[in-house]
Amino acid sequence: MKRLVLRTGVRWKISIAIAAVGALIALTLSLVVHNAAQGALLDNARDVQLERVRTAERGFEGPKSKNQGFNVKVNDPDLPKELRRLMDEKRRGSYVETRDDEPPVIWAAVPRANGDVLSLHGDFPERSAVILRNLDRALIIGSVSVVAGGCALGVLIGGQLSRRLRKAAAAAANVAEGHTSGRVRDAIGGVVRDETDDLARAIDALTDALNARIEAERRVTADIAHELRTPVTGLLTAAELLPPGRPSELVRDRAQAMRTLVEDVLEVARLDSASERAELQEIALGEFVTRRIAALNPDVPVQVVHESWVNTDPRRLERILLNLLTNAAKYGKPPVEVTVEGRVVRIRDHGPGFPDALLREGPSRFRTGASDRAGTGHGLGLTIAAGQARVLGARLTFRNAAPKGVPASEATGGAIAVLWLPEHAPTAGGSFPLPPSSPASPARGRAKG
Missing domain, CATH: 3.30.565.10 (Histidine kinase-like ATPase, C-terminal domain)
Known part of the structure; x- marks a missing residue:
C-alpha cells in the first residue's frame, strides 16, 4: 500500500507556521483583552447600581420615604435568588443577569432593618456596550492584520530560504552529473550566513573528498594498466613465435584477452578523468x-x-x-x-x-x-x-x-x-x-x- 506523500515548499510551511502562531497569539490576546474590558465595564455598572440603591436607602430612612427617582422596588418578587441569599445574610450586593441575544441586566439590592429588601435593576449601559463593540472590532482588525503580516513575513523569509535551498540542490545535482568543479557555496551566494551555508560547505567538502578518492583510484588503475601494457605486449609477441598447436592457440588467446583487458582499463581511466573531448x-x-x-x-x-x-x-x-x-x-x-x-x-x-x-x-x-x-x-x-x-x-x-x-x-x-x-x-x-x-x-x- 502506497503512502500518501504531500509535497509542499519551505516557503509555505514557514508562512503557515508564522500565520498559525500569529493567529493563536492574536486570538489569545483578543480574548484576554475582551474579557478584561467586559469585566471592568460590568464591575463599573454594578458599582453604579449599588451606589444608586444605597442612595435610595438613605431616602427611605427619613421621616418620609422617598424613591429618589431610581425606580427602587421593595421586596421585588423577581429578585434573583443569588441576591435573595445575600439579603437573608443581611448583606448588600449586586448581580449580573445574562439573557440570550439581549444586553445583560444589572441588579443591586440592600437589606433594611425592618426586613424589607430594596432593589433596582437596569440594562447594561448602551455607552458601555458601544465601547465594547468598538473594542471587539479593533481587536478583530488587529488580529487579521497580525495574521496577514505574519503570512507576508513568512513568504518573504521562506522564499529567501527556499531560493537558497533550490540553488544548493541545483548545484549539488550539477556536481552529481560530473561537473565536480562547481561549488554549492558559491551557487547560493547571499550575505547572511545561516544553516544553508553550513550544508553547502559540508556538500563541498564531501565533493572534494570523493573527487580526491576517485582521482586516486583512477590514477592507481591507470598506472597499473599502463605498467601491464609493456609485459602483455611482449607476452603476446612471444606467443606468436610458438609452434602451431592447440597449446599455442590457448596461450595466444589468453594473451590477447589480457591485452584487450588492459586497453579497456586504460580507456575507462581516461573516461573517468573527464579530460576526453569529442572530435566533432x-x-x-x-x-x-x-x-x-x-x-x-x-x-x-x-x-x-x-x-x-x-x-x-x-x-x-x-x-x-x-x-x-x-x-x-x-x-x-x-x-x-x-x-x-x-x-x-x-x-x-x-x-x-x-x-x-x-x-x-x-x-x-x-x-x-x-x-x-x-x-x-x-x-x-x-x-x-x-x-x-x-x-x-x-x-x-x-x-x-x-x-x-x-x-x-x-x-x-x-x-x-x-x-x-x-x-x-x-x-x-x-x-x-x-x-x-x-x-x-x-x-x-x-x-x-
Missing part, C-alpha cells in the same frame, strides 16, 4: 550506422525510420555501437535488431533481458551480470559505452522489452539499449542538453558490459 563531424546518422553495422556484423539488419544529420565524433560513436553489439551477441539471443529514428539508435536482442540489479544500478566494472547471462567478458563493455556517450553529450539507457500481454514490471522480451544523441553538440566544458525520456519505456536502467 557532421554525419548522416542512418547511413553511418548502416555502414558500421555492416562492417561489424553483416548479419544484423538496420532499419532507418528517419534519417537525421548529427554533429558527433564518428570514432566514439562506432565504439559505442561495437560494445552494444558485442553485449547483445554475447549475452542475448538472435535476432539482433538495430533501428535508427532521427537522433535515436536502438539495439535490441531477444534474449532473457538485463538483470534487475543492473537496470537499477547501471553498468558496473568487472560485473558480467547474472548467471543466466554469464559470459567471458570483463564487465567493461557497457561501462565504456556509457562513458563514450557522456563525452558525446549523449545519453545511453537500458531496458527490457515486454512481450504482448506481459506487465512492464515482468518484461522478458529481450534487452534494448537506446542511444540518444543530443540536438546540439557538447561544448568545450562538456555541457549539453539532455534528450527527453521515452514515455513508452516500460523500465529504464543500465546493464552490464
